[in-house]
Amino acid sequence: MADKSPSASFIRAMAAEKAGKPEEARARYLEALQAEPQNPKTLHRLGVVELRLGRAREAVVLFQKSLAIAKDPEVYLDFGAAMAGMARWDAAATVYAAALRVAPDSVDAHYGLALALHSQGRPQDAEPHYRKVLATHSHLGEVHNNLGVALQDLGRFAEAVAAHREAARLSPADASALSRLGVALHHLGHDAEAEAAFRKAIGLAPLDANIRHDLTCLLHAVGRPADAVAAGRPAVALDPSSARNWLALGNAAHAMRLREDAWRAAAAAVRLEPSDPAAHNNLANALRELGRLREAVAGYRAALDLQPDFPTAEINLAQILSILRESNGALAILRNLLARQPLNVEAWRRLAGILAEAFRPDLAVAALRKAVAVAPDDADACADLAMAAAMSGWSAVSVVACRRVLRLVPGHGAALGQLVHQQRLLCDWRDLDGLEALLLRRVREGGEGVSPFDVLSCASTLADQQSAATRWAAAKARGTIPVHRPAALPRDGRLRIGYLSSDFREHAMGHLMVDALETHDRSRFAVTAYSTGADDGSPLRRRFEQGLERFVDLYRHGDTDAAQVIASDGIDILVDLTGFTTFSRTSILAARPAPLQVNWLGYPGTLGAGYVDYILADPDVIAEGEEAFFTERVVRLPDCYQPNDRRRAIATTTPARADCGLPADGFVFCCFNSAYKLTPALFDGWARILAAVPGSVLWLYAGNPQVAANLRREGEARGLDPGRLVFAGPIPHAEHLARHRLADLFLDTLPYNAHTTASDALWAGLPVLTRRGTTFAGRVAASLLRAAGLPELIVDGQEAYEAAAVDLARSPQRLRGLRERLVRNRQSCPLFDTPRFTRHLEAAYRAMWDIHLAGGQPRAIAIAAEGGSGLPSAAQEGND
Structure with missing residues (x-):
């Protein structure tokens, strides 16, 4: 007969288990338990077999029964492994902790507990157990590696690097140790070493998609998107079911502006992980780059449905709603975010940007002050504050913000240009020469971020201006998608001209252009005004709307949508009237909505853009031989490039001199140019002119009280009685023109001439004395005077300028003749013959x-x- 004693069954079960016959082993262990149901060893081994057969629940019950009879460390270890295999990390930790109470020095129990705690997200609790294992088993590379991961999780990257280095030394063929080393090195900023570690790991495990994923992320982070794409493509090929691989590839493709590739990668990630909010956010980013803005909005909303508290997606959604001119929705999102996260600097910045675009720069300044209070060392927030303050007319606030930016980021192009311009607006000339020299050096060295407009009023050359404009235009075009133009539209034989401007309102450019646009021959030209500025409700705005054949309000259209509207209208020639001035929408031009695009009137210089074909000028503002400094082809009109309005009203009542702060007697020199056009050298000359003409005064425009205070200080430094400087504040345009009658001679500025202000003076009958400059901006007054029939008021050189001013002040009969000629010519001279x-x-x-x-x-x-x-x-x- 066969021996059926418990010991014999147990022995045969052990043999079957060792031979890899788990079903036979199970049967024999059950036989043993029938004879001796409370045998802890038999219960233990049967539990192990059940575990191998995939019956984890049955195994757990057997382990528990065994331990209830005898506290055997080996049972605890197998029980803990069973819990870990089921990802029951909390239970595993409890079991391993119980094992250590029975056998405090058990290396396996310490390691099991370390892994269980780490897997629960408790690296700080896991660390001492990893170290306990290494105290006696320092040769185990795997444990060093896991300790390194725990240290990374704790943010102790230098210690993590040491642990991973030891793991790699002990196990030189372990690709995981090298990969983890690469991650830790990257966190320390040792990116070259990190890349070397990743590439060595790939050499050991070329089919490991995770290592290639980590390399992709590293290369993307260090600004090598082409290399990141090259690393990411094999990762998705090796494991196309991994959403994280597609996300990494999509991020790299997005950085390279491979828009279609980025979209396909993000779409794949969403298909694989439809519940991942980050994947939906990335897909929305890709759709935005493709110009599919409404789909992008849906993508961001999908991300937020999955994760309502997702600041990145909230900010992205607000930004795209702002692009779509849905400002109220964007503001609501950001305000909700800031109610939860009042320290979110990026949200404050985005909020401010939308408020500025909505023509509420005062509220934008308030938002940015909060951003700077939260993060005083955030240069971008300070730069935004400087810009918003400038838009609000708070030049002193802007100056302080600019100086803070430059302390944080010396040589910051935008802040440097803004500082120069704002100090000019305040007539605060302290250290201005040095700042201008720094600005021009940055332009000449190819620095980014300098607004071309800030360069115009410096002692810049045509080459400087073109250099700044070219880089600015390229930045404006970045990411722009060309719009679709209809192949053919019904035509009526007329040339379709579109005028693009933010200044169809009470604005200097509005006053200049309105008559010319109204005067177009409608039998040959179909004219459309495309307005990108807010409706200010002024009579001039109503005149534009009513006096032109078509007036299209694009203010609430994003740049892409606006460009598509223009393209769909079949415009033949699109004329930009804003250039690089405030509220320009250069990205509309970059989308190429018209076959021909023209730079005219609003900006006195080249736009430096390959997407603008022509610039309208005249022989004075762009001299022969200067064409190379203009990216556009030069079109010279015969008289003057600047139009004028024959209906410009002048108030019939002339104010008394006393009402304007002027003396009853004495010669009145005036200059109503904006304060940023004044320079220390120019003021030196004016002081000499006043000294040479006793009893004369200089009447200047000062919308900001600080301008008057600073100029009085500058005058005193030059020996001028402060009373000889008189300041005019802002008043309605017709009344402003009327007060020109109180002045005797308008003194022009250089390097940036009077433009509209010179036209105003000439229209009001006031002669203008100008010095011809070397750039477009410095020759406009010469063009105006020639077209007005007063070429003798154009001089070359500072000495001639001062001598002419003094001579005219001493020659009242000659000056009276010039005024009479100007008034006589006003109805017939080319300047006012619209x-x-x-x-x-x-x-x-x-x-x-x-x-x-x-x-x-x-x-x-x-x-x-x-x-x-x-x-x-x-x-x-x-x-x-």
């Missing part, structure tokens, strides 16, 4: 379009003055 100007303008458009229709590239054009036929003609100046 129909003549518009015919020349239309000839320019027709010449541009004829070249385009013939398949030619844009080239220089000169428009001849209209002859006996009454029609102007065009001549091509070359093929450059």
Whole structure:
């Protein structure tokens, strides 16, 4: 008969288990338990077999029964392993802790407990148990590696690097140790070493997609998106089911502006992990880059449905709603976020940006002050504060913010340019020469971020201005998607001209352009005004809306949508009237909504943009031989590039001198230019002029009280009685024109001339004395005077300028003759002959379009003055 004693069954069960026959072993252990049901060893081994057969619940019951009979450390270890295998980390930790109470020195129990605690997210509790194992088993590379991971989780990266290095030394073929070492090195900023570790790990485990994922993330983080894409593609090929691999590849492709690749990668991640809010956020980012803004909004909302408290997605959604001009929705999102996270600097910055775009710079300043209070060392927040304060007219606040930015980031281009401009607006000339020299050096060294407008009023060259504009235009075009233009639209034989501007309102540019736009020949030209500025409710705004054939309000359209509207209208020539001035929308031009695009009037210089074909000028503002400094092809109108409004009203009542703070007697020099056009050298000359003309005064515009205070201080430093400086504040335009009658001579500025202010003076009958400059901005007054029939008021050189001013003040009869000629010419001179100007303008458009229709590239054009036929003609100046 067969021996069925418990010991014999147990022995046969052990043999079957050892031979890899778990079913037979189970049967034999059950036989043993029938004879001796309370045998702890048999219960233990049967539990182990049940575990191997995949019956974890049965195994747990057997382990518990065994331990109830005898506290055997080996049972605890197997029981703990069972819990760990079921990912029951809390139970595993409890079991391993119980094992240590029975056998305090058990290395296996310490290691099991360390792994269980670590897996619960308790690296600080796991660390001492890893170290307990290594105290007696320092040769175990795996334990060093896991200790390193725990130290990384605790943010102790230097210690983690040491642990991973030891793991790699002990186990040189362990790719995991090298990969973890790479992660720790990256956290310490040792990126070259990190990359080397990752690449060595890939050499050991070329099919490990996780290591390639980590390398992809590293390369993306250090600004090498092309290399990151190269690393990320094998990762998704090795493990296409991993959403994290697709996300990493998508991030790298996004950084490279591989828009389609980024979208496909993000879409794959969403398909694989539809409940991952980060994947939805990334997909929305990719859709935004593709110009699919409404789909992007849906993507961000999907991310927030999954994770309502997701600041990154909230800020992204607010930003895109702002782009879509849904400001109220964007503001609501950000305010809700800030109610939860009042220390979120990025949210404050985004809130401020939307408020500024909504023409509430005062509220933007308040928001940015909070951002700077939260993060005083955040240079971006300080730079935003400087810009918002400038928009509010708070130049002193802007100056302080700019100086803070420059302390944080010496050489910061935008802050340096803004500081120069704001100090100019305040006439605070202390250290201005040095700041301007720094600004121009940055431009000449190819520095980014300098606004071209800030360069115009410095002692800059045409080359400087082109350099700054080229980089600025490229930045504005970055990420822009060309819009679709219809292949063909019904045509009525007219050339379609679109005018793009934020200044169809009570604004200097609005006053200049309105008459010319109204005067277009509607039988030959279909004219549309595209307004990107807010409706200020002014009579001038109503005049634009009512006086033009079409007026399209694009203020609430994002740049892409606005460009698509223009393209869908089939505009032939789009004329930008804003340039790089406040509230410009250059990205609309970058989307190329029209076959031909023109820079005119709003900005006195090149836009430096390959997407702008022509610049309208005249022989004075752009001299022969200067074409190379303009990215656009130069079109010269015969008289003056600047139009004027024949209906510009002048108040009939002239104020008394006393009402304006002027003396009853004495010569009145004036300059109503903005304060930023004044310079110390110019003021030196004015002081000498006043000294040479006893009893004279200088009447200046000062919208900011600090301007008057600073100029009085500067005057005293030059020996001037402060009473000889008189300051005019802002008043309605018609009354402002009327007060020009109290002045005797307008003194122009350099390097940035009077532009609209010179036209105002000449229209009001006040002669303007100008010194010809070396750039477009410094020659406008010369162009105006020539077109007004007063070329003798154009001089070259400072000495001639001062001598002419003094001579005119001492020659009242000559000055009276100039005034009479100006008033006599006002109805007939080219400067104020708007129909003549518009015919020349239309000839320019027709010449541009004829070249385009013939398949030619844009080239220089000169428009001849209209002859006996009454029609102007065009001549091509070359093929450059």
